Amino acid sequence: MRGIMVGMGNVSVVITSYNQNEMIREAVDSVRRQKLRPDAIIVVDDGSTDPASVQVLDELEQADDITVVRQGNAGPSAARNVGIRAARTDCVTVLDGDDRLLPTFLETTVGLLDGDASAVAASGWLRTFGVLDAVVKPTGGTIADFLPRNACPATFTFRRTVWETCGGYDESMRCGFEDWDFCLSLLAAAATAADTTATGQEPRIAIAPEPLIEYRTAPATPNITSMTTRLETMRYLIDKHHAAYAAHLTDALLGIEATSIARLNLWERTVREHPALLESQPDSRAFMASPTYGDGGMAAAVRLRS
Known part of the structure; x- marks a missing residue:
C-alpha cells in the first residue's frame, strides 16, 4: 500500500x-x-x-x-x-x-x-x-x-x-x-x-x-454508559469482522486473557495492601467463599489466604 x-x-x-x-x-x-x-x-x-x-x-x-x-x-x-x-x-x-x-x-x-x-x-x-x-x-x-x-x-x-x-x-x-x-x-x-x-x-x-x-x-458520557452493553456490542463486532477474528483467533483470545489476568492481579495486590477489603466488601467476601475456577480465581484466593 x-x-x-x-x-x-x-x-x-x-x-x-x-x-x-x-x-x-x-x-x-x-x-x-x-x-x-x-x-x-x-x-x-x-x-x-x-x-x-x-x-x-x-x-x-x-x-x-x-x-x-x-x-x-x-x-x-x-x-x-x-x-x-x-x-x-x-x-x-x-x-x-x-x-x-x-x-x-x-x-x-x-x-x-x-x-x-x-x-x-x-x-x-x-x-x-x-x-x-x-x-x-x-x-x-x-x-x-x-x-x-x-x-x-x-x-x-x-x-x-x-x-x-x-x-x-x-x-x-x-x-x-x-x-x-x-x-x-x-x-x-x-x-x-x-x-x-x-x-x-x-x-x-x-x-x-x-x-x-x-x-x-x-x-454520563457515551464512553462510560456504553460499558453496560459491551458484550452485546462485542458480539456485533465479532460477527461483522468475523474474517479478521478468525484469521487472528489466537491473538484475540490471548489478548482478552491477558487483560483478565492483569485485572485479577490488580485486585489481588489491592486486597493484600488493604486486607480489610476482603471482609468489608460483599463482592470480595463472595469471591473468597466461592472463587471462580479456570480463570486464575482459585489461585488468587489461595495466595490471599496464604
Whole structure:
C-alpha cells in the first residue's frame, strides 16, 4: 500500500456536536491553537435542541474559518461521515465536541502519516480531565492488536482514501464503540488494498507516546454508559469482522486473557495492601467463599489466604 504524502496543512478537522454548549467552542479553539493549522474546520451539529448550544453554533457560523453543517439527530457516526464527506483534504481528523486537541496534535499525527506508508491513521495518548485526572496510553498497532480491545482514541487522523474504501463509520451503531468498529474497518480495508509482500509491513494505526488529546470525563458520557452493553456490542463486532477474528483467533483470545489476568492481579495486590477489603466488601467476601475456577480465581484466593 502506498502512503499519501500528506504535506503541511493538508488535513481537515471534523468536530461533531450535540447539545454541548460552550464545550464546542473550547474544541474549536483548541484546533485554532494548533501549531500546524488545518485547511478546514468543519463543525457538524447532530440536531442540537438546547438553546444555549444552538446560540454557540450560530456564533461559530459567523467565523470565516469555520464551516457549520447542521442535520437532524442521527448519531455520532452519521455526523462524522457528513463532515468527512465535506472535507477536501488527503487526511481528516475527527474530534468530539466535548474534547480538545493539545497544540501539537496535528503536527505530530500528520508527521506520523508522512513518515510511515504503513500507517493508515495516527493519534496519541489521552490526558483526561473532569472526573478523572490521568494519562491514558493506548497502544495502536495492526488489526491483531485491535481485536481484543480498541487500541486508539476516538480522536485521530486518518487517510481519507481508506475511509472511502472501508465505507466510513457504521451509522447503525448509536450505543458506543463505533470508533473501535471504524478502526477495525480501516485496518481491514487497508490490508485488502496493501501489497504487504512488497513493503513487509501490515497496515497499522500509529500512536505517538505523548499526550496529544484532552479528554473530558464524566459519568454520563457515551464512553462510560456504553460499558453496560459491551458484550452485546462485542458480539456485533465479532460477527461483522468475523474474517479478521478468525484469521487472528489466537491473538484475540490471548489478548482478552491477558487483560483478565492483569485485572485479577490488580485486585489481588489491592486486597493484600488493604486486607480489610476482603471482609468489608460483599463482592470480595463472595469471591473468597466461592472463587471462580479456570480463570486464575482459585489461585488468587489461595495466595490471599496464604
